[in-house]
Amino acid sequence: MSTSTPSTQDSLSTLPNIVVLISGNGSNLQALIDACANHTLPARITHVISNRKSAYGLVRASTASIPTTYHNLVPYKKSHPNSIPTAREQYDTDLASLILSLPAFQKPALIVCAGWMHILTPAFLTPIAEAGIKVINLHPALPGEFAGAEAIKRAWEAGRRGEIKRTGVMVHEVIAEVDAGECVVSREVELREGESLEGLEGRMHEVEHGLIVEGTRRVLEGLGK
Numbered sequence: 411m412s413t414s415t416p417s418t419q420d421s422l423s424t425l426p427n428i429v430v431l432i433s434g435n436g437s438n439l440q441a442l443i444d445a446c447a448n449h450t451l452p453a454r455i456t457h458v459i460s461n462r463k464s465a466y467g468l469v470r471a472s473t474a475s476i477p478t479t480y481h482n483l484v485p486y487k488k489s490h491p492n493s494i495p496t497a498r499e500q501y502d503t504d505l506a507s508l509i510l511s512l513p514a515f516q517k518p519a520l521i522v523c524a525g526w527m528h529i530l531t532p533a534f535l536t537p538i539a540e541a542g543i544k545v546i547n548l549h550p551a552l553p554g555e556f557a558g559a560e561a562i563k564r565a566w567e568a569g570r571r572g573e574i575k576r577t578g579v580m581v582h583e584v585i586a587e588v589d590a591g592e593c594v595v596s597r598e599v600e601l602r603e604g605e606s607l608e609g610l611e612g613r614m615h616e617v618e619h620g621l622i623v624e625g626t627r628r629v630l631e632g633l634g635k
């Protein structure tokens with residue numbers, strides 16, 4: 411685990427804190443960063459955590475002076491080859507501890523999974539819930555459809571087989587069952603005959619970038635009530 415913290419922190423903010431979990435490019439993180447910067451999302455991103463060292467989202471966070479941590483699963487697999495707790499459970503326990511031990515001005519009201527490609531176990535979800543912190547996830551599919559990884563590709567393939575005419579994007583609450591938590595907000599995306607997978611991915615990402623901000627806003631508004 412490695413953490414980088416910019417020199418200055420705004421500890422006087424009354425805005426709710428969010429921590430963002432990423433694994434890759436971070437275009438959805440960037441949408442959140444931009445929305446906070448232009449005040450369309452009344453929140454502060456106080457920490458970004460990636461499970462992949464090469465995630466460009468870490469660069470995006472650092473550029474925005476947001477502290478980052480790389481939380482690596484590999485050492486856990488080596489130290490917990492076939493043990494109880496499993497490598498994943500110990501990793502998740504430590505991930506929760508990392509977040510819960512953040513300084514008060516960084517502690518989140520909400521955790522947003524934005525392209526976070528790691529299935530979270532109750533070893534993470536339980537202590538986070540007990541601390542009163544909600545977890546939401548952006549998933550490029552509609553409720554009850556294409557749960558799991560590579561959802562856009564699987565929807566595109568189903569469209570080519572004539573099985574569906576549309577897919578979509580949702581923001582949902584994170585529970586132990588993957589992509590099965592209560593939907594916060596969703597938007598349909600029509601499938602276009604003859605369109606390439608890359609073409610659909612591009613349109614889906616555009617919808618994602620708006621929906622992740624909308625979904626985060628709705629959850630934060632609900633926390634205040």
Ligand SMILES: Nc1nc2c(c(=O)[nH]1)N[C@@H](CN(C=O)c1ccc(C(=O)N[C@@H](CCC(=O)O)C(=O)O)cc1)CN2
Pocket residue numbers: 523526527528529530531547548549550557558559583584585586587588589590591
């Ligand atoms: N307990 C939950 N954890 C996560 C959820 C969730 O709803 N409940 N959402 C995911 C995000 N996600 C889809 O939206 C998703 C991400 C990754 C996977 C997956 O199969 N991951 C593999 C590793 C894949 C890889 O490293 O490329 C794994 O964790 O073994 C499924 C769904 C975030 N977590």
Ligand SMILES: NCC(=O)N[C@@H]1O[C@H](COP(=O)([O-])[O-])[C@@H](O)[C@H]1O
Pocket residue numbers: 432433434435436437438439467524525526527548549550558559560561615618
């Ligand atoms: N199951 C989760 C999942 O598939 N998430 C997907 O990962 C990508 C992350 O892009 P980003 O790193 O540019 O935000 C996004 O397309 C997001 O929907």
